[in-house]
Amino acid sequence: MTLQDPVKRYPAITPPEQSLPGTGLDAEMTPKADLGEESYRGTGRLTGRKALITGGDSGIGAATAIAFAREGADVVISYLPEEEKDAQHVKEVIEADGRKAVTIPGDLRDKQFAKDLVAKAVEELDGLDILVNNGGKQVAQESIEDITDEQLEATFDVNILAQFRLVKAALPHLKPGATIINTTSVVSYMPPEKLVDYAATKAAINTFTKGLAQQLAPKGIRVNAVAPGPIWTPLQPSGGQQPEDLPEFGQSTPLGRAGQPTELAPAYVFLASPESSYVVGATIAVTGGMPTP
């Protein structure tokens, strides 16, 4: 591969103020994000693996799903029913690569869905050996007084309680060599004042990951996390940032630009692949240079 300047790999975007409804769609973002459809090249690092990725319809989860498939894995993605359009795009890209992609819509706040999702994934893939807990909810608010009980509970339900429940449901199916990867965030270490509820869930994910990693290591199941910095995904223009903060999104990082979803994919591939056999309870920071502890 040719030498590539990470500062210039992607332009420093200045997204116009926008407010996408619901969880937002990749299909409706301005500018478009790079999920790696044209750029990600696999080298067989996950041949024959079976992966479940929550929030695999868009953003980081979609880029990870596409990369896993190009590395030889079959993939189940979960997402909300309103995100069907994005999910179908990911499915098409994966099927064009000759891998299996199964779409299972549902709400991660629903306890039963977490169980059913794992059961269906195991049935469709004939087993499961990679669980990526990536679905997430982020709603910026000026003041704690603006955070409703509904927002508070939904943020904890989706971001941390669902991860816990999915691991519990998946565990009976995971054999030695299986891996669990949880998506945390740089904000767990540097909580922005407008994201106090969200940042608290991400700190919980960090501690959950490290504790669980020790518990499951003797069984040969590795648990790790990826901590993204500011990445251009539907999460941000659908309430994750206040619209007036979008034009500067990611520009204060040392690389001077927001990250694109496909720039996260190699971290997930590494943690899922047997190459990372001695990496347990770790967090890979993909932050454009924002420091992490």
Ligand code: NAD
């Ligand atoms: P995204 O919007 O593309 O993905 C989040 C996904 O979560 C959605 O596509 C949706 O399918 C899923 N989701 C949300 N609520 C749900 C619910 N109730 N039921 C089922 N699924 C639900 O955005 P993304 O940025 O790619 O987010 C992926 C992960 O990355 C999240 O955990 C997010 O917190 C984390 N993260 C993102 C950034 C960033 O800057 N974009 C930074 C740090 C961490």
Ligand code: MG
């Ligand atoms: Mg989505």
